[in-house]
Amino acid sequence: AKQQGKNNYQYYAASMNAAALERLNLENQLRRALSRGELQLYYQPLVDAATLNTVSAEALMRWRHPELGMISPAQFIPIAEESGLIVAMGAWAVKEACRQLRHWQHLGLRPVPVAVNLSSLQFRHQKIDELVATTLQETGLDPSLLQVELTESAIMQAEEPSVQMLVNLKELGVGIAIDDFGTGYSSLSYLRRFPIDTLKIDRSFIKDILQDADDATITRAIISMAHSLELTVTAEGVETEGQLEFLRDNGCDKIQGYLVSAPVPAAEFVRFMQSPRGE
Numbered sequence: 001a002k003q004q005g006k007n008n009y010q011y012y013a014a015s016m017n018a019a020a021l022e023r024l025n026l027e028n029q030l031r032r033a034l035s036r037g038e039l040q041l042y043y044q045p046l047v048d049a050a051t052l053n054t055v056s057a058e059a060l061m062r063w064r065h066p067e068l069g070m071i072s073p074a075q076f077i078p079i080a081e082e083s084g085l086i087v088a089m090g091a092w093a094v095k096e097a098c099r100q101l102r103h104w105q106h107l108g109l110r111p112v113p114v115a116v117n118l119s120s121l122q123f124r125h126q127k128i129d130e131l132v133a134t135t136l137q138e139t140g141l142d143p144s145l146l147q148v149e150l151t152e153s154a155i156m157q158a159e160e161p162s163v164q165m166l167v168n169l170k171e172l173g174v175g176i177a178i179d180d181f182g183t184g185y186s187s188l189s190y191l192r193r194f195p196i197d198t199l200k201i202d203r204s205f206i207k208d209i210l211q212d213a214d215d216a217t218i219t220r221a222i223i224s225m226a227h228s229l230e231l232t233v234t235a236e237g238v239e240t241e242g243q244l245e246f247l248r249d250n251g252c253d254k255i256q257g258y259l260v261s262a263p264v265p266a267a268e269f270v271r272f273m274q275s276p277r278g279e
């Protein structure tokens with residue numbers, strides 16, 4: 001049986017395509033990236049749609065590979081999820097964001113709340129409420145400075161213990177946002193079941209908002225529904241003045257996108273805390 005296992009392995013290895021090999025290679029390297037300090041958080045401002053003041057930030061993970069340079073999350077997050085590495089990486093992100101916020105405070109800055117992305121895998125395999133509680137305690141950070149972002153699918157897959165985790169997070173004072181809203185499930189009943197603060201309208205609706213009447217209608221409907229439920233609405237991926245104007249006219253609360261700024265390293269994000277428009 002052992003011999004056969006080996007043959008199977010050889011057969012498998014020989015038939016692996018280059019992409020799979022590269023993937024395996026990246027997975028091994030990602031495993032070491034955490035301990036080697038190759039992961040970094042970038043910060044993207046979310047601004048008030050009316051005043052353009054920075055009101056919060058989203059922390060987005062970056063991998064600075066020693067040879068390959070910057071690797072985008074589109075490449076390494078799926079690998080991190082399939083390998084389970086996302087659980088440790090996500091815990092790191094929560095701690096790093098809190099550590100950064102405390103650092104900004106020690107520099108005498110008045111930091112805005114920072115949202116950390118949680119993967120559905122983390123949501124299922126990690127006691128996120130305990131992780132957050134411990135981290136807040138260790139750093140002494142005000143809980144209102146931390147937020148989490150979860151996708152609809154992560155929320156929808158949630159079982160009772162996960163619901164309780166969100167309730168616990170909410171009780172700690174941590175803000176909860178639904179990411180990529182509109183792309184997931186058709187059932188909206190979960191909006192009542194979970195202690196959510198914010199809906200983030202996915203970029204796919206915002207992109208053609210000025211050309212596509214359906215996208216415009218959907219966006220208006222999401223904004224109106226969110227407000228009826230007393231939720232805040234953020235539009236993601238805002239790239240043009242025209243989109244901003246549409247969103248502002250339709251009462252969207254916050255906008256996030258290249259129009260204001262791409263995600264930037266922590267040192268650069270400081271300018272969004274010092275002057276209202278980042279000027």
Ligand code: C2E
Pocket residue numbers: 044059060061062072073074077086090093116117118119179180203236237238239256257258259262263
């Ligand atoms: P996301 O959470 O939806 O994050 C928003 C993505 O849109 C980011 O891509 C951001 O750079 C990009 N973006 C922001 N404004 C614009 C714009 O105006 N135009 C366009 N075209 N894009 C814009 P990024 O940083 O490459 O991250 C991609 C995805 O990777 C994220 O999507 C999120 O799902 C995942 N991700 C990133 N960091 C983390 C993390 O720490 N943990 C987890 N679990 N996932 C993460």
Ligand code: CA
Pocket residue numbers: 058117149179
């Ligand atoms: Ca997000």
Ligand code: CA
Pocket residue numbers: 179180200202236
């Ligand atoms: Ca998003």
Ligand code: CA
Pocket residue numbers: 180202203
């Ligand atoms: Ca998205």
